[in-house]
Amino acid sequence: MPETGRLEDMRTNDLLLATGLTKSYGPTHALAGVDFTVGRGEAVAVMGPSGCGKTTLLHCLAGVIAPDLGQITLFAPHGPVSVSGASSEDRAAIRLNHFGFVFQQGLLLPELTAVENVALPLLVGRTSRGAALGRAAELMARLGLTGLEERRPGQLSGGQQQRVAIARAQVGDPAVVFADEPTGALDSQTSSEVMHALLASTIGEGRGLVLVTHDRGVADRCHRVLSMLDGRWAGAQPTRQLPPTGPARATDPATPTMTAASTDSPRLGATR
């Protein structure tokens, strides 16, 4: 049975590689030995029943929590970085500099405007307010949100809020974006539009995307779909289909352009 990610399998375009991840909460083995990899311009979906360990995996990969055992390496532009070996302070810096996050509910701050929400990761860093808001507005425009910059989250639809959250996840130019049930609270039409926006702004820009979903239709738009059961990969894992190396070009037929309004997103070559 092919593994989902092993050092000896490492591809030149790997962004994040994890081997042998375990994480227990008392008697619960949330992760019981999981390998994983995601490459540049690659979208990987993780499915499985509630409680099987999907969020724990995402949180370990993203450096939110530390695994009990196992290695996680990020191949950053300046060289490999050990996420698993980093202190919690260093993990916070890795998250800020290299990762983006999208959650089921946008988790936007209600008292900030949409553009301030998008700019927030830059505002907590060293970027000037003007530059941060400029970059945020540019990302909003690319996600079809022009004209909504000054709205508060409460004045936006669910799909618009989620696109604001997607813009926020890109603002720091992350290598990998993690999305936990990003369409879980949306109707199917809105879900399709949000998925299009998410794919365009991640794999369309050469980022990796790790997406947890219960929705088979959403998962099928990713390059690979992995299924978890009781903290392990369930069943035979798919053969890898390598995504194009380097940032995908706008002309690449498999890569949606970064316009959320369009819903004619091509299905990516899913391999299962």
Ligand SMILES: Nc1ncnc2c1ncn2[C@@H]1O[C@H](COP(=O)(O)OP(=O)(O)O)[C@@H](O)[C@H]1O
């Ligand atoms: N912080 C925690 N404390 C105790 N148990 C936890 C914690 N986080 C997750 N678990 C347990 O670990 C298992 C996997 O949880 P989780 O990763 O959230 O699953 P999923 O995202 O697939 O629903 C579950 O049994 C859950 O109850």
Ligand SMILES: [Mg+2]
């Ligand atoms: Mg979960």
